[in-house]
Amino acid sequence: MQRDVRQTFSFALKARDRQARLGEIATPRGTVRTPAFMPVGTAATVKAMLPETVQAAGTDIILANTYHLMLRPGAERIAKLGGLHRFMCWDGPILTDSGGYQVMSLSKLRRIEERGVTFQSHIDGATLEVTPERAIEAQCLLGADIQMVLDECTPYPATRDKAKSSMELSLRWAERSKQAFQILSAPGQALFGIAQGSIYRDLREQSAEALKRVGFDGYAVGGLAVGEGQSAMLDTVAVTTAVLPEDRPRYLMGVGTPEDLLAAIARGIDMFDCVMPTRSGRHCQAFTWDGRLNLRNARYADDPNPLNAESACSAARYSRAYLHHLVKSGETLGAMLLSWANVQFYQEVMGRAREAIAQGAFAAFAENVARRYGAAGGTDET
Amino acid sequence: MQRDVRQTFSFALKARDRQARLGEIATPRGTVRTPAFMPVGTAATVKAMLPETVQAAGTDIILANTYHLMLRPGAERIAKLGGLHRFMCWDGPILTDSGGYQVMSLSKLRRIEERGVTFQSHIDGATLEVTPERAIEAQCLLGADIQMVLDECTPYPATRDKAKSSMELSLRWAERSKQAFQILSAPGQALFGIAQGSIYRDLREQSAEALKRVGFDGYAVGGLAVGEGQSAMLDTVAVTTAVLPEDRPRYLMGVGTPEDLLAAIARGIDMFDCVMPTRSGRHCQAFTWDGRLNLRNARYADDPNPLNAESACSAARYSRAYLHHLVKSGETLGAMLLSWANVQFYQEVMGRAREAIAQGAFAAFAENVARRYGAAGGTDET
Numbered sequence: 148m149q150r151d152v153r154q155t156f157s158f159a160l161k162a163r164d165r166q167a168r169l170g171e172i173a174t175p176r177g178t179v180r181t182p183a184f185m186p187v188g189t190a191a192t193v194k195a196m197l198p199e200t201v202q203a204a205g206t207d208i209i210l211a212n213t214y215h216l217m218l219r220p221g222a223e224r225i226a227k228l229g230g231l232h233r234f235m236c237w238d239g240p241i242l243t244d245s246g247g248y249q250v251m252s253l254s255k256l257r258r259i260e261e262r263g264v265t266f267q268s269h270i271d272g273a274t275l276e277v278t279p280e281r282a283i284e285a286q287c288l289l290g291a292d293i294q295m296v297l298d299e300c301t302p303y304p305a306t307r308d309k310a311k312s313s314m315e316l317s318l319r320w321a322e323r324s325k326q327a328f329q330i331l332s333a334p335g336q337a338l339f340g341i342a343q344g345s346i347y348r349d350l351r352e353q354s355a356e357a358l359k360r361v362g363f364d365g366y367a368v369g370g371l372a373v374g375e376g377q378s379a380m381l382d383t384v385a386v387t388t389a390v391l392p393e394d395r396p397r398y399l400m401g402v403g404t405p406e407d408l409l410a411a412i413a414r415g416i417d418m419f420d421c422v423m424p425t426r427s428g429r430h431c432q433a434f435t436w437d438g439r440l441n442l443r444n445a446r447y448a449d450d451p452n453p454l455n456a457e458s459a460c461s462a463a464r465y466s467r468a469y470l471h472h473l474v475k476s477g478e479t480l481g482a483m484l485l486s487w488a489n490v491q492f493y494q495e496v497m498g499r500a501r502e503a504i505a506q507g508a509f510a511a512f513a514e515n516v517a518r519r520y521g522a523a524g525g526t527d528e529t
Numbered sequence: 530m531q532r533d534v535r536q537t538f539s540f541a542l543k544a545r546d547r548q549a550r551l552g553e554i555a556t557p558r559g560t561v562r563t564p565a566f567m568p569v570g571t572a573a574t575v576k577a578m579l580p581e582t583v584q585a586a587g588t589d590i591i592l593a594n595t596y597h598l599m600l601r602p603g604a605e606r607i608a609k610l611g612g613l614h615r616f617m618c619w620d621g622p623i624l625t626d627s628g629g630y631q632v633m634s635l636s637k638l639r640r641i642e643e644r645g646v647t648f649q650s651h652i653d654g655a656t657l658e659v660t661p662e663r664a665i666e667a668q669c670l671l672g673a674d675i676q677m678v679l680d681e682c683t684p685y686p687a688t689r690d691k692a693k694s695s696m697e698l699s700l701r702w703a704e705r706s707k708q709a710f711q712i713l714s715a716p717g718q719a720l721f722g723i724a725q726g727s728i729y730r731d732l733r734e735q736s737a738e739a740l741k742r743v744g745f746d747g748y749a750v751g752g753l754a755v756g757e758g759q760s761a762m763l764d765t766v767a768v769t770t771a772v773l774p775e776d777r778p779r780y781l782m783g784v785g786t787p788e789d790l791l792a793a794i795a796r797g798i799d800m801f802d803c804v805m806p807t808r809s810g811r812h813c814q815a816f817t818w819d820g821r822l823n824l825r826n827a828r829y830a831d832d833p834n835p836l837n838a839e840s841a842c843s844a845a846r847y848s849r850a851y852l853h854h855l856v857k858s859g860e861t862l863g864a865m866l867l868s869w870a871n872v873q874f875y876q877e878v879m880g881r882a883r884e885a886i887a888q889g890a891f892a893a894f895a896e897n898v899a900r901r902y903g904a905a906g907g908t909d910e911t
Contacts, residue, residue, distance in 0.1 A: 191854065195861040197579075199843070220830065220854045228833050228850050236847055448602065451610050461581070465618055468610050472573065472602045479577040479861060 156292075156337040156364055158396045162505050166388070166415040169504040172208075172365075172396055174240045174292045175335035176232070179207040181396060181417040182500055184408065184493045185242060186425060190215045191225075191235040194425045195479070195486045198237050204460065204487060205494030208240040208293075210420040213285050214249035218268050218275075222288040230290030242420070243291035244400075245282040245324070248300045248369075259299060261316070279323035283338075287331040294332070295367065296324035298341040303373040310345035314354050317343045317369075322361055337364035339398060345370060346379045348386050355390035366391045367398040368416070372407075381410050388415030405434060405496050406520065409513040412500055424493050428486030431474045435492065438520055440467070442485065447471040454484075460491035538674075538719040538746055540778045544887050548770070548797040551886040554590075554747075554778055556622045556674045557717035558614070561589040563778060563799040564882050566790065566875045567624060568807060572597050573607075573617040576807045577861070577868045580619050586842065586869060587876030590622040590675075592802040595667050596631035599657075600650050604670040612672030624802070625673035626782070627664040627706070630682045630751075641681060643698070661705035665720075669713040676714070677749065678706035680723040685755040692727035696736050699725045699751075704743055719746035721780060727752060728761045730768050737772035748773045749780040750798070754789075763792050770797030787816060787878050787902060791895040794882055806875050810868030813856045817874065820902055822849070824867065829853035836866075842873035 154175040162169040172179040186193045186201055189212045193201045201209065211231060216222060225234050231241055247264070250257055254266035263278030282297040298317040301310050321340050328338045340358035344350030358366060368387050371380045380402070388397055398418035399411050408419050424434065431443045435455045440447070447467040454470055455463035462484040473481030496516070503512035536557040544551040554561040568575045568583055571594045575583045583591065593613060598604060607616050613623055629646070632639055636648035645660030664679040680699040683692050703722050710720045722740035726732030740748060750769050753762045762784070770779055780800035781793050790801055806816065813825045817837045822829070829849040836852055837845035844866040855863030878898070885894035 190858045190860055191851070192860050192862040195865070197582075197862070197865065200579075219858060220850070224831060224850070227831065228848060234848065234851050234854075236851075449606060449609065466610060466616070468602070468606075469573070469616050469618075472616075476572045476601060478572055478574050479864065480574040480579070482861065483577070483579065483865065 155335050158365070158394065160393065164504045164507045164509040165413070166385075167412050167500075167504045167509040168415060168417055169501055170396065170417055172240075174337070176238065176240045176292055177207065179240055179418075180497075180501060182408070182412045182497050182504075183207055183418050184497045185210040185418065185420040186490050186493075187212070187420055187422045188235065188237070189422075190219070191231060193486075193490070195429060195482045196425070196490065198235065200462070200487045201237070201490065202239065204491035205498060206239070206490065208242060209237060210242045210244065211235075211289070211291070212246070212249060213243045213282065213289065214246035214253070214277075216289060217246060217277075217285050218270050222285040226288040226290070232290060240292040241289075242293035243286045243289055243295065245295045245297040246277050246285065247282065247297045248401075250277055251300055259316075261319070263297070279320040280327040283324050283327035283331055287328075287333070287336070290333070291336070293337045293339060293365070294328065295339050296321040296341055296363075298343060298369055300373070301343050301345050301370045303345065303370075303375050305345045307347055307350070310343075310347055310350055314343040314345075314350050317341065318354065318357050321358060321363075325361055325363070339363055339365040339367050341367040341369040341400070342387050342391075343370045346375050346383050348383075351383055351387045352390050355387050359390070359392055363395070365396040365398060365418075367400050369400050371399065372402045377407065377410070380407075381414060384411050384416060385414040391415075405493065406517055408493075408496065409500060409516060412504075413509065413513060424489035425486045428489045429482045431481070431485065432489075433470070433485050433492075434489050436516070436519060438522075442467065442470045442474050442481070444471075454488055455492065458488065458491060458495060460488050460495075462487035462491065537717050540747070540776065542775065546886045546889050546891040547795070548767075549794050549882075549886045549891040550797060550799055551883055552778065552799055554622075556719070558620065558622045558674055559589065561622055561800075562879075562883060564790070564794045564879050564886075565589055565800050566879045567592040567800065567802040568872050568875075569594070569802055569804045570617065570619070571804075572601070573613060575868075575872070577811060577864045578807070578872065580617065582844070582869045583619070583872065584621065586873035587880060588621070588872065590624060591619060592624045592626065593671070593673070594628070594631060595625045595664065595671065596628035596635070596659075598671060599628060599659075599667050600652050604667040608670040608672070614672060622674040623671075624675035625668045625671055625677065627677045627679040628659050628667065629664065629679045630783075632659055633682055641698075643701070645679070661702040662709040665706050665709035665713055669710075669715070669718070672715075673718065675719045675721060675747065676710065677721050678703040678723055678745075680725060680751055682755070683725050683727050683752045685727060685752075685757050687727045689729055689732070692725075692729050692732055696725040696727075696732050699723065700736065700739050703740060703745075707743055707745070721745055721747040721749050723749040723751040723782070724769050724773075725752045728757050728765055730765075733765055733769045734772050737769050741772070741774055745777070747778040747780060747800075749782050751782050753781065754784045759789065759792070762789075763796060766793050766798060767796040773797075787875065788899055790875075790878065791882060791898060794886075795891065795895060806871035807868045810871045811864045813863070813867065814871075815852070815867050815874075816871050818898070818901060820904075824849065824852045824856050824863070826853070836870055837874065840870065840873060840877060842870050842877075844869035844873065
């Protein structure tokens, strides 16, 4: 699919229900209905899913990891092959992270300096560097529709001083990222800033205010879901979205469970990504409206019921007995079906959330889900 | 899908081109165009493929392994869950083998007696028995549309005496299988006999003649592709099909490469099954009209060409560079796409073979394929 260069990136806020927002992000590659969940396609593949099923699950946009793609097969190689969309046969919008998070979580011997991060590849041990400029260059080579500034994901816990200096470094990197983006990006591509500041309210406010002054197409809340707990996470989200501009999408990075998503939507978040649905799918876990099921559990050996009778997903029509058989037998199809069903479950949660916001009934919807999901959820974990 | 019990099993021979045959098998669950290739769904799944893609690849009928399904999850369990079609969400015809081949190739401590085979499960070591009657009972519990008699797959090499006594045992088991089938089967289900006799021409003729006298809905050629070599295999096929009745389908079990299939079609075979396309797909190998490719090969890292430009398969449109990246990264999608592309390649070979027979041009077609495939094939193996 050729990108339509006449089009630009834009965000339309279509309805509000208290802090919850219903919107649409327009990109040259298609529209993203918000609140939106982005399945994670780390290495240019949403694991164990065909692009057709990612789309059939109700996905408008996927995320890909710049760190992984820079290391293998290489951003320059993907550019020569026509860009990431063509490479992985995904025509819709793609958001790429900057690579910063994985540099800090996966690589060894990393050294963070003003200039950027030097690190060793977790694949072959090669010494590499990511600067704000290189992070943007790589994302432009990939051809990402939404790109992220390079930031330092502040480790948790962090002292106030450490959190402040880390947040300020991220701010300087955000400005450099924007300068690089203005030079390198193609029409219609967007750049998001990332707020940091650990769990310190004033630092989060400073970070968001400063990013707003620099000016981005959207704003992410970073450095959360790193051990601070759900309550601190949600408080920090609320503090940050209160400062962010109304007319730009807000993205909570790397979160989370269905309950987390609904709670964050209630605090003004529009976009999410998380490996949870696909990773859980590869580990025999299924998300349903009645909680999570572990399909390895012997109780399902003779269970003729479909995985999720309330889902429109083709993968959710298979019986629990069949899925139990597949995972017990180590058959790839088990991971394929559970990953698909889980991604579609997440998209169905987002779809119902959007409907509820449109109807001004989001709080009641989220409460019902939490009650039902919470009442049954967790009982089947092993 | 409910089986339409008014319908029956039948075979219509629609055209002949020398010994090559174009036909249609009608079953209550749908029509099978012959020559037909049956992908193997060992454990109630064609490995790493969705049923949707098995069908999209052009598949009319799949094979499932009774031995595997008897051991896990159990034929009685599948029957209680509504039968194999419902269990695996495959609405089309299913052929099941008798389990005999796997008993002899996979299990330890097997003992072959007149009554049947006693063996130890390769999964949990439990001692089990398969008799001709139990093999049919299990296939009826699964609800297979085409069932196979229990036979002894004569090991290769075998002395004439051993081959003769083994063939005669298989004949007695075939008669007992038929008696059990007449009692246990549902309307529209079919039973195939299996000719044995190793590579001894007279034994093969005796076996086929005797099976014909017993009378089956179709006839298989068993005990081949076990080390005798392609030339001996094809000679034995020709000897056997010369004796088999014209008005019944002939099935060559467990064969083979695309070249094998075309050579066997030229000798009067109508049906095939083989794990090769899916197993090769899981091992980075792709079948194309220009031979086999090993996608792990570094030569594909920058190759923008689609896997198989001549295929209509959705999986064959991905670039060789992308598939190389997936297999190098150990991504499940690599096995998914290569399995799909390989099964569809086999089905496209069958489709072109059927067209060629209809046009009376099969010999030229097969020769062209062999020349093109053979000229390029094998060069890329590692």
